[in-house]
Amino acid sequence: MALRVFKSSTVVDEAELFARIQKGDEKALEIIYKKYYRMMTKLVVTNSGTEEEARDVYQDALVVFWQKARSSNFVLTSKMSTYIYSICQNLWRKELDRKKRLSNEEKDAVEVLDMDKPEREKIIAQCLDQLGETCRKVLMYYYFDEMSMQEIADKLGFANTDTAKTKKYKCKQKFDELVKAQYSEKDFLD
């Protein structure tokens, strides 16, 4: 019997991975995450960041990349790893800037200004949770992933695009009603 140890045998071509991302394959995102983990987190760790910050930045960057890749007019003009790396770089720069700003006096003012905002967001988030799993997914796929009705139907097992469209409409309507039932419009406006 052959004595073999395979390492990293799950290598998949970059172009193939990107194509899968464009199709909304979350498994491909996981593969990319593993594939570039060290490379990307190293950027933050070697630039005064902690391991935790590095992971945080890398995860944010990948989700940004996911969303970009999903949009119909997106064209990847560089290697995927280079693109993701650049997002990491920008996010980490921003984080360093934020830390710098926090060390200044205006820090307190900024925090006081937006006291109500998290509460408002919390209310909407709770309503979203009340919608149920399918509705949440329909809305997230539609608004964030920009999936077509066909893609939503395929992903969630709906009979056809009409079903997906109706479902999306009803879910959104239900979401609106839930939010409006609890709070009047003025509660949400600045």
Place this chain on the structure above:
Amino acid sequence: MENFEQIEDYVLGRLQGQEKETFERKMEGDPSLRNEVKLQQQLVEEIKKARFAELKSMLNHVPINGSMVSGSGISGAQLAVGIAATTVIIISTLFYFKPWKPDTGAAQLKVENLLPEEKTALTDSIDSVTKDTLAIASKPTEDNNLRRSDRKALNPSSTVKKVVIPKIEVINPTEELSQANSESGKFTTEKKMAEIESSRVEVETNNLNSKYSFHYQFDSGKLILYGSFDKGLYEIIEVNGSAHSVFLFYKDNYYLLNERNNSITPLTPIHDGVLIKKLNEFRKG
């Protein structure tokens, strides 16, 4: 329904030119429409935030085993042989590099630094990505900011006012390996290779051909090792940089496997110490 669709189109940035202007004029004269648009913007923003958080949470649960993933199960005997081989490599590497002696420049291998000013068109475009695309990302980033602020508030040591912002050390993430390779003078086509194709490496051994006792060949993406490989432990190592490189580790030696090599080629051990060191690091995971 029509109004609903128009509001949604506006919120999602689908209205352009004349249509958009008309809608905005309509909003100006209709406070209730204006309010509805604002509310819808907030709802969409929250939906996006929820999805962002969901994907992030998914990634957070992905186990990270380093840049290499173990494949099929390994028996105790295999493991023992592996450990022994690794120990020998580590010891020989130590003797080779003699780290207890003053460093003579091996550190350059770690990363390649580019000038901070070296901002390409790509990074400029990414700047706009992180500004614009993060209609959501700015949200989660805000969340993260809040989270980080909370952490900071809890940590007394972090209340120190003075924060030194280090100059970002820009690392070229993809050149590491190919740079090491080019030093060996043998692998100048590595980058091109990675752009062409890389697939799962399926391995087959062939010890029936007496003519080829220690050779390899790529045939339709499958790696064929000629020789009595079944008798010993070998490893196939794939390194995923910008250059996708495949190496064979066998009996304390590394061999570069050129995936474009369709002809039967003798296996030649790598002697480049820097590359060997790097590969040892990869193997150790």
